[in-house]
Amino acid sequence: MRPPHDLPEPPHQVSFRFGDEEIEAWEGETVATALLASGVMITGVRAMSGRSRGPYCLIGVCHECLVEIDGLANQRACITTVRQNMKVCRQTRLRPLTGEDETREQ
Amino acid sequence: MNNDVVVIGAGPAGMAAAIQASSLGLKALVLDEQPAPGGQRFRAIEQRYRRLRAAGKGLPASEQKGLDLIRRFRESDTRFVDQASVWDISPGGRQISYLHHGRSFTIPANAVVAAPGAYERPVPLEGWHLPGVMSAGAAQTMLKMSGHPVKGRIVLLGCGPLLLLTARQLSNAGANVVGLLQTTGPADFLRATPYLPAALRSATLLKQGLQLLTQTPLVPKVFSLTQASIIGADHVEGVNYRSRGGSGFIECDAVLLHFGVIPNTQLSRLAGVAHDWNEQQECWQPVVDAWQETSAENLMVAGDGGGILGDEAAEMSGRLSILRIAHRLGRISDQSLSKLAAPLQRGLKRLAAARALIDTIFHTPETMLIPSGDTVVCRCEEVTAAEIAAANASGASGLRHLKVQTRVGMGPCRAQMCSMAAMAMITPGIRCGQRPPPPATVRAPIRPLTIGQLAEADVEI
């Protein structure tokens, strides 16, 4: 198998949504570093205290950078690799157990 | 069961272990949480290399060795599963559960080399929970991955080689560093002189250290820092500090903290092996023998996860682990075992001697060891130092008692950010030889796992 660093071309750029913003990133980069590089400092608000929080360790330990990614809550932005067109949202409140568009039993 | 050894972590220790295993004909399965090998030390180095080469530049020599190691690792006969988060290891290590692309797998393991690495010692300061405060290592990671330095006016605060290195790297990348506040002062160097002769045996390490100390960027510097608090409404706005030379305030947009690194012991504690308090490095670490073997047979801990010695030592300890396993399996003779191991064991001794010097110079000042007042100690559950102090005053004698009374350590980081400070708070004589109480019990899952993923887990026993 040829190591990825032997590939001739430079890494591609990808883009994803953060709320209403379009964020550019390198392929292989994490959501957290891409957000920080774009000047996003606050990735969430604590539901209990209302305090803002942002990434701290970037190695998956502190769990401060939890965001919603493609509908899944509490994802570590620093461990998740960006994908083209992924949807990332700030978490500002406790999430409901059921999605709002969930088809309900009659 | 089709693996001879399962290696957890693809940093320097894990990669060296896998390369050694493959060279001895052992089948290794390597699991790592990141999308590419390298660990924190050589994080995203392949990407960086490609980016730099596209711009007509190359990697610095200190990083080139990482790229070479990764190349040998990728070329070895190893099964590498990236983006695999290990969330459980059974007592003694014979069974490992990991999450890979949303699916959980539980697999048996004949032998395990755990190479979980280290993380930066969390030292709670007032306001350290504000957005804009990160660890210095995080700023490095960001630079490595995105190619961009931290934005705005930056203050670096704390102590240790990595703090100085980050300051230099950020400056070189064009960042706006407005302050380098170091707890280190003349007294620290004086205290460390007895360790100098032994350290001289590691000439390269010493040279690197001197370079770091002398080639710091031209920014306002403060030495002998004793206290600091970070100010801001909903993000960093500045730092108040006090040092032996006086006090002051620096307006800034980002604060990067660093107080050395400590082993990540989640995995080894979960496996239930013996741990010991390392007084010199002020941290818990698994007890390992000359082969990196823990109190459980065929469960090795290699690299910084077994005690902080750096990436060069990590490679050596990774290889030693495999030699021991291969010998048990009859793949190498007694003779070649000692022949192959001797230089590695000598090398580890030499590096340990140099380490003593570094640990003595750069240690957290006593004034910052025990947080107080409104400082948030447990960031997940937002428990303040005052609340912990109150529980302590009412007679909590261990971390579990504290937990019951304050919820400290009960959040998603699983006490990794608060337990050191909480432990120091209930062990007032920690600097005078008083042993802290044993660390809190670790239970699965040590990585995020949903109920659905657990219910659908693929369990192969």
Place this chain on the structure above:
Amino acid sequence: MLIVGGGVVGASIAYGLAEEGAKIGILDAEDSDFSASRGNFGMISISNKGFNNLAYFRLSYASSRLWPEFASTLREQTGIDPAFDLKGKVYISVGDREFAAHAEKVAEYARRVGAEYQHDILNRADLRQMLGNVRLGERVTGGSFSPLDGIAEPLKLYSGLLNAIQRHGGSILRDHRVGRIQHQRGIFTVEGPWGSLSAPRLVIAAGLGTPDLASQVGISVKVRPQRGQMMVTERVEQSFPYPVSGLLRQNPEGTIMIGVSTEEVGYDDRTTVSVLRSLAMKAIERLPDLGSVQITRCWAALRPRTEDGYPVYQESHERPGAFVITCHSGITLAALHKRLLPQWILGGRKDALLEPFGLGRLQSASAA
């Protein structure tokens, strides 16, 4: 007065004794000791108690009636709210057979207990109504609701009790594991590596540590560990208003607890993937929306089980003044322990509710 054992059982008794003016010292073992008080589900369970032992149902029921006042007093005295709510409990059945068997058991319970036993069978539609927004699993056939049960926040309760004892002048001595108990001229002396302490009265409420200590005051009682594994999730919006029997509850701050297994594995409080997986499967089978919720922690605790599973309240014949109290429902019985045990320990008046739970029952059973 010395109380050996600093768990919820010992602390509830100590709280009652301290309120009566007794001078209390609680001796607790190390932080690392097995402790069911730090690992339980926090249920005040009545509707599934004492199917084969009416006295046990009556005991538990009596405690549930004392709980409201117990909780409010604790909150007023300490400022720590144990978050008690006698809100009732839902049972969910999966498949027709399980539902039929459950309905039959509920009917039999009502026959045995009488009018006090309130427990209504619900069909699937009723169940949905009760549980609000949360979706029911496809195989859920029905269930039931009993207003008899309640919940509390177990860690808040525990720290509230300790706080209350201290406020009444009692002391809690950590790292005071008791090894030996001596008795001389009506005075008990307990000893450990930490030293020794003496008092004319001694209460042994040491959970799994009880048999060793009880034997030193002439009481032979067997207690074995029974492991229960459970997990707690991330915080989510309030999603289901009632605890689900033996399986699920949502705490006021949003976390969901899932448990609890029953295993006979000796002194081993570690978790296992296979048991946790089966708990997860059971939870999702009933409430499938739980599938996307993240687990924050799993743990196991050891229930101290007596031979027949019922509490033991026994004063030593050989060494009067020494009392042995052990049970595995320390939360359910906390209110009753606080109210009824002090008058027995201090004044010798053993309430009729406690009478059936002497050791005599086990001895006569084994003799027969």
